[in-house]
Amino acid sequence: MKKNKDFQFEKQVTPKNPNNENTLVVTDDDFKLVDNSDYSHDQKFETKPTTFLKDSLKRFSKNKSSVVATYILGILLLGSVLIPVLDTSVVDKPNPYQTYLEPKLFDSGTGFWDGTRRFTNIPYDPVTGKPDPLDFNPNAIDDDDFQQVGQQFTNSYSKYGQGGYVKLGRKADELDKDSTYLENIGFTLSTLVGNTVVITFAEEEIELTQLAPYRIELLYNEGVTEYSVLLKDYSQDFDTFTFDLTTILTTHDPLKDSYDNARFCVIVDNSDKSLDSYVLIQSIVFETDSANSNYKEMFEAPTFTDANEMVGRAYKVGNYVQPNYWNSDGDKHLYKAVINSCSFTYDTYEGAFGIREMIIDEMTMNTYIQNGWLKYKYSIGPSSFEILDSDRCPIVDVISQSETGQSTVLRNMVCKVIYYRYLGMSSMPRYLMGTDKSGRDMLKYVFEGLRTSLLLGIVTSAICFIFGLCWGAISGYFGGNIDLAMERFTDILGGLPWIVIMTLSIIHLGQNFLVFAMALCLTGWIGTSATTRTQFYRFKGREYVLASRTLGASDLRLIFKHILPNAMGTIITGAVLMIPGVIFSEATISYLGLGLKGMSSLGVILSSNQGELLAHPFLLIFPSVIIALLEISFNLFGNGLRDAINPTLKGEGE
Amino acid sequence: MRKYVLQRLLLAFITAFIILSLTYILVAALPIIGTFGKASSMFAYYQDQVRLGYALDFPVEQTGYGTRLWYYVDSTGIAHYWYKRPILELYFNWLKNIITKWDWGRSTQIKLNASAISIIMQRLPVSMYLNIISVIFSVPLGILLGIWAGLKKNTWIDHTISTLVMIFISIPSFVVITFMIWIFGYQLGWLPTQWPSTIMPVNTKVLGYIIPVFALSFGSICGYTRFVRAELCEVMSSEYLLLARTKGLTKNQAIVRHALRNAFVPILPSILAEFIGILGGSMILESIYGIPGIGFLYISALNTKDYSVLMVDMAVFTLISLVAGIVLDLSYGFIDPRIRMGAKK
Numbered sequence: 001m002k003k004n005k006d007f008q009f010e011k012q013v014t015p016k017n018p019n020n021e022n023t024l025v026v027t028d029d030d031f032k033l034v035d036n037s038d039y040s041h042d043q044k045f046e047t048k049p050t051t052f053l054k055d056s057l058k059r060f061s062k063n064k065s066s067v068v069a070t071y072i073l074g075i076l077l078l079g080s081v082l083i084p085v086l087d088t089s090v091v092d093k094p095n096p097y098q099t100y101l102e103p104k105l106f107d108s109g110t111g112f113w114d115g116t117r118r119f120t121n122i123p124y125d126p127v128t129g130k131p132d133p134l135d136f137n138p139n140a141i142d143d144d145d146f147q148q149v150g151q152q153f154t155n156s157y158s159k160y161g162q163g164g165y166v167k168l169g170r171k172a173d174e175l176d177k178d179s180t181y182l183e184n185i186g187f188t189l190s191t192l193v194g195n196t197v198v199i200t201f202a203e204e205e206i207e208l209t210q211l212a213p214y215r216i217e218l219l220y221n222e223g224v225t226e227y228s229v230l231l232k233d234y235s236q237d238f239d240t241f242t243f244d245l246t247t248i249l250t251t252h253d254p255l256k257d258s259y260d261n262a263r264f265c266v267i268v269d270n271s272d273k274s275l276d277s278y279v280l281i282q283s284i285v286f287e288t289d290s291a292n293s294n295y296k297e298m299f300e301a302p303t304f305t306d307a308n309e310m311v312g313r314a315y316k317v318g319n320y321v322q323p324n325y326w327n328s329d330g331d332k333h334l335y336k337a338v339i340n341s342c343s344f345t346y347d348t349y350e351g352a353f354g355i356r357e358m359i360i361d362e363m364t365m366n367t368y369i370q371n372g373w374l375k376y377k378y379s380i381g382p383s384s385f386e387i388l389d390s391d392r393c394p395i396v397d398v399i400s401q402s403e404t405g406q407s408t409v410l411r412n413m414v415c416k417v418i419y420y421r422y423l424g425m426s427s428m429p430r431y432l433m434g435t436d437k438s439g440r441d442m443l444k445y446v447f448e449g450l451r452t453s454l455l456l457g458i459v460t461s462a463i464c465f466i467f468g469l470c471w472g473a474i475s476g477y478f479g480g481n482i483d484l485a486m487e488r489f490t491d492i493l494g495g496l497p498w499i500v501i502m503t504l505s506i507i508h509l510g511q512n513f514l515v516f517a518m519a520l521c522l523t524g525w526i527g528t529s530a531t532t533r534t535q536f537y538r539f540k541g542r543e544y545v546l547a548s549r550t551l552g553a554s555d556l557r558l559i560f561k562h563i564l565p566n567a568m569g570t571i572i573t574g575a576v577l578m579i580p581g582v583i584f585s586e587a588t589i590s591y592l593g594l595g596l597k598g599m600s601s602l603g604v605i606l607s608s609n610q611g612e613l614l615a616h617p618f619l620l621i622f623p624s625v626i627i628a629l630l631e632i633s634f635n636l637f638g639n640g641l642r643d644a645i646n647p648t649l650k651g652e653g654e
Numbered sequence: 655m656r657k658y659v660l661q662r663l664l665l666a667f668i669t670a671f672i673i674l675s676l677t678y679i680l681v682a683a684l685p686i687i688g689t690f691g692k693a694s695s696m697f698a699y700y701q702d703q704v705r706l707g708y709a710l711d712f713p714v715e716q717t718g719y720g721t722r723l724w725y726y727v728d729s730t731g732i733a734h735y736w737y738k739r740p741i742l743e744l745y746f747n748w749l750k751n752i753i754t755k756w757d758w759g760r761s762t763q764i765k766l767n768a769s770a771i772s773i774i775m776q777r778l779p780v781s782m783y784l785n786i787i788s789v790i791f792s793v794p795l796g797i798l799l800g801i802w803a804g805l806k807k808n809t810w811i812d813h814t815i816s817t818l819v820m821i822f823i824s825i826p827s828f829v830v831i832t833f834m835i836w837i838f839g840y841q842l843g844w845l846p847t848q849w850p851s852t853i854m855p856v857n858t859k860v861l862g863y864i865i866p867v868f869a870l871s872f873g874s875i876c877g878y879t880r881f882v883r884a885e886l887c888e889v890m891s892s893e894y895l896l897l898a899r900t901k902g903l904t905k906n907q908a909i910v911r912h913a914l915r916n917a918f919v920p921i922l923p924s925i926l927a928e929f930i931g932i933l934g935g936s937m938i939l940e941s942i943y944g945i946p947g948i949g950f951l952y953i954s955a956l957n958t959k960d961y962s963v964l965m966v967d968m969a970v971f972t973l974i975s976l977v978a979g980i981v982l983d984l985s986y987g988f989i990d991p992r993i994r995m996g997a998k999k
Contacts, residue, residue: 495669495976500968503956504680591828592953613836624829631824
């Protein structure tokens with residue numbers, strides 16, 4: 001239609017002069033289009049119109065790393081919301097039966113992330129060939145992987161250790177002490193029968209120390225006065241010595257036949273301060289000819305031939321229970337005891353929840369019988385045991401039954417029990433991130449911590465964003481003296497290191513969520529306000545603002561309708577990039593031991609597990625990985641967002 | 655320019671004064687722990703407090719002076735009652751003591767009755783040595799990596815460096831330090847697992863510097879790499895560099911004479927500010943590795959509630975950040991006269 005109209009118009013304006021002879025007559029045929037198809041005019045756009053947001057999104061999706069980061073961030077966010085809700089394990093109170101379970105994702109035996117742990121240099125019982133069943137459930141030890149490493153020396157008591165010496169010397173912090181003693185707790189000594197004591201010293205050099213001279217005495221009391229009989233004067237002979245106590249005491253005082261509070265005493269000379277000095281005692285054996293069993297027992301109590309065994313045994317003299325019969329005012333400890341050690345792979349889940357021997361009382365057994373899981377008759381005993389429901393019955397086998405005649409006393413059965421069923425679980429649990437020292441499921445605990453951290457980050461950033469935006473907008477829009485005053489205020493506030501603000505808030509107001517959010521907000525908004533102010537300065541002089549102002553737009557309208565929408569992109573990305581900063585600050589202050597109380601955040605978890613790094617590194621690895629992932633993906637996401645919203649800034653600060 | 659410098663200095667002084675005053679008043683408002691140390695040293699402490707004007711000493715118990723803090727009978731049989739003065743009085747006496755005697759108060763927990771400033775002075779060298787070594791180490795390395803990445807822009811070298819920088823900037827420093835101690839200290843056994851004490855042999859002491867220096871350097875190496883790369887990339891795409899090439903300079907000449915010089919304009923001030931930061935200590939690193947510097951001092955003063963030491967430590971950190979800010983701003987103007995900080999239009 002338009003085409004025809006144009007031509008008509010052309011035709012009308014064609015000059016025609018009737019006075020002129022040579023009239024030019026132009027007809028339609030005089031005009032020939034060169035190419036009919038080449039006639040172009042305004043056409044509808046083939047592409048769809050785009051908005052600023054859509055365009056930004058397109059630019060954002062081109063940045064691969066930011067997209068990946070966004071997905072990771074999404075997963076973490078989703079996890080922090082869903083996992084604490086979906087995971088039903090209890091993290092509020094301790095679960096002592098499942099402490100320190102290794103992380104398990106795959107079935108055991110896979111070798112990686114399977115809930116097993118390699119133990120090395122664990123002492124084992126030479127009789128059974130297995131480590132202590134109290135610490136390691138024998139069923140959970142991988143027999144194929146079990147290696148007896150051989151003999152090793154230890155300086156601390158071990159249940160399966162042998163031999164060793166008692167090392168006696170000065171305590172490290174008592175430099176002014178010239179001598180230290182070792183004496184047994186006094187006993188009554190009668191000279192009417194033959195009594196002897198045999199002491200063996202070992203001569204073995206230890207690096208950076210020396211063997212000290214020593215002296216042996218026999219001490220006794222008469223009333224409150226203490227007397228001593230010298231058995232051997234200072235010497236450095238390290239050998240076996242036998243003292244016939246009866247003969248010595250008879251020659252000492254022929255009229256006295258009983259000695260109270262008699263103590264055999266080894267005194268070590270520590271007067272040489274140049275090196276640490278000590279003696280090594282291999283054995284002290286008290287012997288008596290007396291047939292009286294009480295008297296004999298008194299002599300056997302302090303006797304030791306195996307230093308390791310002596311350290312471990314609890315002595316009982318009369319009613320007095322003494323874990324160690326020997327007294328010393330110096331540093332007395334076990335030295336160089338031999339242990340047989342082994343290395344093995346241990347399935348922590350099997351160990352905690354697998355088959356174990358334990359005592360089941362009659363009431364529990366009755367419940368199982370009522371549930372119809374098993375058949376058992378107390379009158380017949382273990383042979384009557386029969387499993388009815390093999391999928392749910394916790395008891396595998398009854399080994400023995402205590403016989404009690406009275407009907408009021410409950411009978412106890414020693415049984416082989418599948419422990420997770422005993423605890424009421426339908427299958428063996430599987431903890432992706434293991435459990436910590438109080439048996440908390442780390443997966444749930446870490447994600448709860450993540451939730452707290454994220455919440456703190458988002459709440460703080462939101463408050464800072466709103467406040468900073470208002471502050472910066474006022475300061476930037478009005479300028480002049482208002483700007484000057486506001487700027488000086490932020491200067492002073494910004495001069496305060498955040499750690500000082502944090503510390504002061506914590507000591508004044510306590511360590512809870514609101515205080516943390518407040519303290520982080522106190523200086524956090526300055527960044528947003530500075531960005532907003534700069535943006536306002538940039539846009540407030542533009543022509544479109546001026547135009548709007550001349551048309552009578554109010555300040556509010558200018559700020560919210562004209563300046564802010566243009567400045568928003570930069571400000572928002574700043575606010576997004578603030579979230580990881582806040583999480584970072586919170587984690588740091590928590591790691592220093594000043595963190596949230598009564599709530600778990602990632603920093604609190606890392607801080608409380610700091611000491612477990614050596615024994616259970618996974619307790620630190622998982623929270624660290626999560627916090628690192630969070631920070632990396634937040635930063636990548638923020639950078640991507642900045643590039644997308646404000647393409648002119650691309651490449652800056654990458 | 656001179657006017658601007660003076661303005662900045664005056665403003666920084668006022669800022670520092672306000673911050674420290676606020677901090678002091680907030681700290682002074684905290685309740686003081688009643689007893690610490692032996693009775694005789696407590697007596698000396700409170701006598702000192704009276705002398706410095708922070709407490710009042712009465713021979714008889716009186717009311718109306720706030721909470722009674724402490725009661726002591728000295729060797730001559732005279733009873734002493736000590737009262738803490740009101741906060742504003744404390745504040746003015748504190749100011750007076752600093753101005754007239756350079757006395758910042760007495761330590762209560764870290765080292766009873768020692769002056770707080772002397773404790774800081776004792777701890778400062780350790781932090782300083784570590785920071786100096788790490789600056790010497792990190793600044794050239796960071797700049798070199800940044801130049802390398804910037805020149806090889808959009809190659810695998812650039813991508814690797816940028817990714818690593820991204821990762822290391824994002825991972826919290828305590829995680830890096832903890833795992834460094836775990837791997838190199840415990841698993842491999844190459845380095846000491848904590849700061850060697852003064853009696854350790856020299857080689858252990860030298861090895862003890864490795865983890866702290868690395869830990870301190872990571873952040874600034876990453877920061878410089880990122881900064882230098884960004885600046886260099888911007889300069890490399892500028893017209894004057896193209897002109898330099900067209901007038902016949904080789905690529906190396908163009909880079910050294912034109913690109914680097916201009917790229918360093920914003921970088922140099924931050925290096926200068928870094929040197930001011932030498933005085934500060936990293937709290938995280940020092941408390942994890944047990945380094946007796948002022949960062950560790952801050953944490954232990956905070957945990958033991960030794961408020962005088964905490965106050966001086968806060969003052970040190972505040973002053974460092976203020977002075978670093980001034981140096982950063984002023985050096986921009988000195989290095990590039992075109993940049994006139996504080997200019998009106």
